[in-house]
Amino acid sequence: MSLFNQNLFLGIDIGTTSIKIVELRRINSRVELSNYGILEKYGHLERINDAIQTSTFKLLEESTALLLRQLLRTARVDTAVSYMALPGFSGFVSLIDFPIMNEKELAKAIRYQAVQYIPMSLEEMTLDWQIIETSADRIKVLLMAVPTDLIKRYVKTAELSKLTLKGLELETVAVARLLGIKEKNPAAVVDIGGRTTSISIIDNGSLRQTHNIDTAGGDLTQVIASGLGINPIRAEEIKKTTSLNSEYRGEIDMLKLLSPLLDVIKRETEKAINNYYLQSKRTIEKIILTGGGANLNGLDKYYSQSLSLPVVKGDPFSWGLISYHPNLAPVIREIGTNLTAACAVAFKYV
Numbered sequence: 001m002s003l004f005n006q007n008l009f010l011g012i013d014i015g016t017t018s019i020k021i022v023e024l025r026r027i028n029s030r031v032e033l034s035n036y037g038i039l040e041k042y043g044h045l046e047r048i049n050d051a052i053q054t055s056t057f058k059l060l061e062e063s064t065a066l067l068l069r070q071l072l073r074t075a076r077v078d079t080a081v082s083y084m085a086l087p088g089f090s091g092f093v094s095l096i097d098f099p100i101m102n103e104k105e106l107a108k109a110i111r112y113q114a115v116q117y118i119p120m121s122l123e124e125m126t127l128d129w130q131i132i133e134t135s136a137d138r139i140k141v142l143l144m145a146v147p148t149d150l151i152k153r154y155v156k157t158a159e160l161s162k163l164t165l166k167g168l169e170l171e172t173v174a175v176a177r178l179l180g181i182k183e184k185n186p187a188a189v190v191d192i193g194g195r196t197t198s199i200s201i202i203d204n205g206s207l208r209q210t211h212n213i214d215t216a217g218g219d220l221t222q223v224i225a226s227g228l229g230i231n232p233i234r235a236e237e238i239k240k241t242t243s244l245n246s247e248y249r250g251e252i253d254m255l256k257l258l259s260p261l262l263d264v265i266k267r268e269t270e271k272a273i274n275n276y277y278l279q280s281k282r283t284i285e286k287i288i289l290t291g292g293g294a295n296l297n298g299l300d301k302y303y304s305q306s307l308s309l310p311v312v313k314g315d316p317f318s319w320g321l322i323s324y325h326p327n328l329a330p331v332i333r334e335i336g337t338n339l340t341a342a343c344a345v346a347f348k349y350v
């Protein structure tokens with residue numbers, strides 16, 4: 001690596017349907033997107049399978065690293081200094097309230113309390129925590145736990161990809177912190193991925209609660225495929241190019257097709273909002289859609305009407321957190337939300 005690349009930072013988000021990378025750099029007081037790449041696993045699966053066919057047994061890390069390296073090469077990434085997002089569904093996040101105590105006592109108390117909050121053997125988990133609020137008599141701590149085995153697999157993937165891994169963080173925590181720079185009021189962040197949707201509440205700049213459901217973009221594609229009697233690849237195309245408000249071939253109403261699934265996500269969002277109100281007496285003022293699924297044409301309008309709340313897309317570019325070359329404007333408009341998690345894990349360090 002040359003000295004010129006010292007201010008470049010790579011953010012990596014390995015999702016179940018695609019791998020996203022961003023290269024960020026600091027220019028004076030700004031953070032700029034200097035490079036990005038998305039590899040949709042579907043389209044490349046055949047070729048990748050060819051490449052690893054010779055071996056009878058390959059670990060998941062090896063095939064992921066193969067894809068990642070291919071993406072890094074294609075995007076001509078200039079730095080190995082990288083930060084990775086851990087999938088939201090892989091971790092547990094809890095907000096715990098403690099009386100005022102010193103750091104050392106707090107660390108002990110957290111470890112002691114963790115057993116109650118984490119539904120897995122603590123021996124298999126790596127714990128982390130952040131103080132997110134301190135008042136006159138209370139300390140609010142965000143407790144995070146991730147299976148140690150998963151962390152090892154990410155470390156291995158980075159190693160196989162010849163990357164210098166500097167940080168690993170739950171994507172929900174990172175995204176909350178990034179968007180929380182701009183959005184200080186209570187808001188619900190709905191990250192619609194390929195296989196999972198995570199619904200988080202952010203408040204005063206940090207994550208407060210999060211949960212996952214397995215209704216996501218892939219299900220929408222499936223419903224279109226079976227509804228129209230077409231293959232999933234064609235259905236995926238239609239999903240990305242048709243608006244919820246318009247009709248396909250004048251016959252099929254996308255909204256009618258997709259609303260049962262969209263309403264599952266909506267109801268879970270309402271539940272999260274109510275739950276947060278019960279716990280904190282604070283009212284959610286906005287819905288922030290992110291992840292690839294946020295690009296569904298007309299979704300923001302559909303949710304804002306049925307939830308009676310403003311709905312915005314959560315991408316760091318249109319929010320003015322990360323600048324980009326003007327030539328990229330059309331691309332960013334299309335895939336800005338896909339890159340949010342990759343940006344979020346690296347942003348703090350840029």
Ligand SMILES: Nc1ncnc2c1ncn2[C@@H]1O[C@H](COP(=O)(O)OP(=O)(O)OP(=O)(O)O)[C@@H](O)[C@H]1O
Pocket residue numbers: 014015016017018019087192193194195196197216217218221236239240241291292293294295296297338
């Ligand atoms: N323009 C678009 N319109 C509608 N859906 C889209 C659009 N672009 C991408 N998607 C959908 O977004 C989903 C992928 O989103 P994303 O890349 O955030 O998922 P992921 O991170 O790989 O998955 P997960 O978070 O579940 O592991 C896919 O279902 C894809 O069809």
Ligand SMILES: [Mg+2]
Pocket residue numbers: 015016193194291341
């Ligand atoms: Mg994702």
